[in-house]
Amino acid sequence: MSAATIAPFRAGEFHLFTARGRDFVYLVPSGGIFELTPAARQILDFAQRTDADSEDLIAHLANVGFAELEIEETVTDLIDAGALLAPGTAPEPRIDPPKNFPLQTLVLNLTNQCNLSCKYCYEYGDDKVATPEGKPKFMDTETSRAAIDFYFAESQGTKALHVTFFGGETLMNFPLLKEVVDYATNKAKSEGRFIDFSLTTNATLLTPAIIDFLAANRIGVTVSIDGPPEMNALRVYQNGRGSYDIIAPKIKLLLEKHKTRPIAARVTLTADVTDVLKIFRHLTQDMGFQEVGFAPVTTSENRLYAIGGSKMDSVLEQFKLLAQEYLDAAVEGRHHAFSNVTDTLSELYNGVNKSHPCGAGLGLAAVGPSGDISPCHRFVDSDTHSLGHISTGIDRAKQDDFLHRGHINQKYDCHTCWARPLCAGGCHHEAYVRYGDTGHPNLHYCDWIRDWTDTCLSVFGAISTHNPVFLEKFEKR
Numbered sequence: 001m002s003a004a005t006i007a008p009f010r011a012g013e014f015h016l017f018t019a020r021g022r023d024f025v026y027l028v029p030s031g032g033i034f035e036l037t038p039a040a041r042q043i044l045d046f047a048q049r050t051d052a053d054s055e056d057l058i059a060h061l062a063n064v065g066f067a068e069l070e071i072e073e074t075v076t077d078l079i080d081a082g083a084l085l086a087p088g089t090a091p092e093p094r095i096d097p098p099k100n101f102p103l104q105t106l107v108l109n110l111t112n113q114c115n116l117s118c119k120y121c122y123e124y125g126d127d128k129v130a131t132p133e134g135k136p137k138f139m140d141t142e143t144s145r146a147a148i149d150f151y152f153a154e155s156q157g158t159k160a161l162h163v164t165f166f167g168g169e170t171l172m173n174f175p176l177l178k179e180v181v182d183y184a185t186n187k188a189k190s191e192g193r194f195i196d197f198s199l200t201t202n203a204t205l206l207t208p209a210i211i212d213f214l215a216a217n218r219i220g221v222t223v224s225i226d227g228p229p230e231m232n233a234l235r236v237y238q239n240g241r242g243s244y245d246i247i248a249p250k251i252k253l254l255l256e257k258h259k260t261r262p263i264a265a266r267v268t269l270t271a272d273v274t275d276v277l278k279i280f281r282h283l284t285q286d287m288g289f290q291e292v293g294f295a296p297v298t299t300s301e302n303r304l305y306a307i308g309g310s311k312m313d314s315v316l317e318q319f320k321l322l323a324q325e326y327l328d329a330a331v332e333g334r335h336h337a338f339s340n341v342t343d344t345l346s347e348l349y350n351g352v353n354k355s356h357p358c359g360a361g362l363g364l365a366a367v368g369p370s371g372d373i374s375p376c377h378r379f380v381d382s383d384t385h386s387l388g389h390i391s392t393g394i395d396r397a398k399q400d401d402f403l404h405r406g407h408i409n410q411k412y413d414c415h416t417c418w419a420r421p422l423c424a425g426g427c428h429h430e431a432y433v434r435y436g437d438t439g440h441p442n443l444h445y446c447d448w449i450r451d452w453t454d455t456c457l458s459v460f461g462a463i464s465t466h467n468p469v470f471l472e473k474f475e476k477r
């Protein structure tokens with residue numbers, strides 16, 4: 001055996017990580033995740049560090065006790081997997097979503113009005129992009145039906161449909177929500193399709209009758225709440241009064257009576273609200289939420305409530321502790337409520353490799369009270385970001401422009417980043433608020449994103465070793 005029998009190679013695009021003492025590789029172009037033998041780990045380490053040369057490799061690995069045959073076979077396996085590339089191999093072409101990708105999800109903003117005045121709200125705060133002046137404040141029946149008709153027409157070929165209700169405060173237009181559920185359910189039945197619904201609410205307007213309706217119709221509910229009273233302090237009425245005491249008993253009732261879907265809490269982290277562990281314990285143990293997701297506020301960094309670097313580090317450390325708890329639970333086959341991990345595991349399991357950071361403007365569209373179509377709920381009522389109107393359909397030129405700018409190919413800073421299959425540059429809305437362009441990569445948090453993605457990879461790797469059956473629930477049906 002000599003170096004000449006080892007196929008020549010160079011490093012492909014991959015990220016090495018460990019999980020409970022075992023070595024894994026995440027393959028960037030394919031999204032594949034594999035456990036590595038000790039020889040494979042050494043070879044990839046070597047290939048990543050130097051311009052690999054077969055003779056050097058053999059000398060290096062022979063020094064640490066590997067036989068040439070094992071090295072040769074491992075190199076061949078790594079080339080087959082795409083972790084190493086044979087010379088002259090072109091990078092895998094990026095798969096673009098097909099033109100006129102069918103809509104998968106419709107967001108209906110039933111109103112742009114809200115009975116709270118949360119200090120960080122993207123709809124009303126300093127970072128708002130909406131231009132609601134002169135437009136209806138509440139969606140009416142005719143517009144909602146036209147929006148549903150538009151959605152059904154734009155999702156041809158899709159069996160499973162999903163409508164999510166949003167606001168303002170969604171429940172300020174509950175009568176219309178009921179009408180839409182009725183109308184869309186009947187329409188789906190008549191076409192032999194399946195539809196489900198979800199909504200986001202601040203919970204202030206929940207009543208026993210509304211809860212009964214949501215439970216009877218299996219409507220998924222996400223409650224915006226930031227934690228115990230002292231942490232929920234930015235979620236206030238216009239007169240400055242806090243909302244926690246109003247919503248706590250309503251949430252209790254919701255959790256008692258609505259058992260047909262898991263009820264989720266969505267927490268916005270801000271400068272003074274970064275005690276992730278305390279918030280998580282309160283929302284799960286004291287209140288009983290089955291899912292809790294956290295999102296740092298999306299805002300310009302000069303806002304008082306923006307989270308600075310050291311607080312983001314603290315958030316990351318707490319995320320890691322919860323991720324460890326999640327792993328312990330998953331290994332025993334138990335549910336854990338930290339949905340930030342669940343969401344990423346689902347993406348890893350399905351090998352996603354995103355051309356765009358999210359479905360906005362692609363498989364997802366939002367319709368506002370006026371019937372304007374936007375890429376997602378955060379751009380509703382914004383003339384600058386409108387993608388058309390339900391009466392005339394999607395403006396393909398505007399959609400193409402939005403998707404072209406948001407495409408990973410346009411984000412040159414991301415091209416050498418191993419986290420891009422999952423991140424793809426981050427939220428379009430955040431990019432607009434930070435950089436004035438929806439297509440700009442969110443470069444202010446790259447290290448944070450990579451560190452968090454590495455944590456989720458470790459959780460994934462450990463679960464795949466210790467309880468792989470747990471991951472099967474992420475199979476996309």
Ligand code: SF4
Nearest residue numbers: 414417420423425446
């Ligand atoms: S925004 Fe940063 S973390 Fe995300 S893909 Fe681009 S370079 Fe990577």
Ligand code: SF4
Nearest residue numbers: 358360376427428429
């Ligand atoms: S653009 Fe941002 S807010 Fe809108 S769906 Fe995408 S990630 Fe969410």
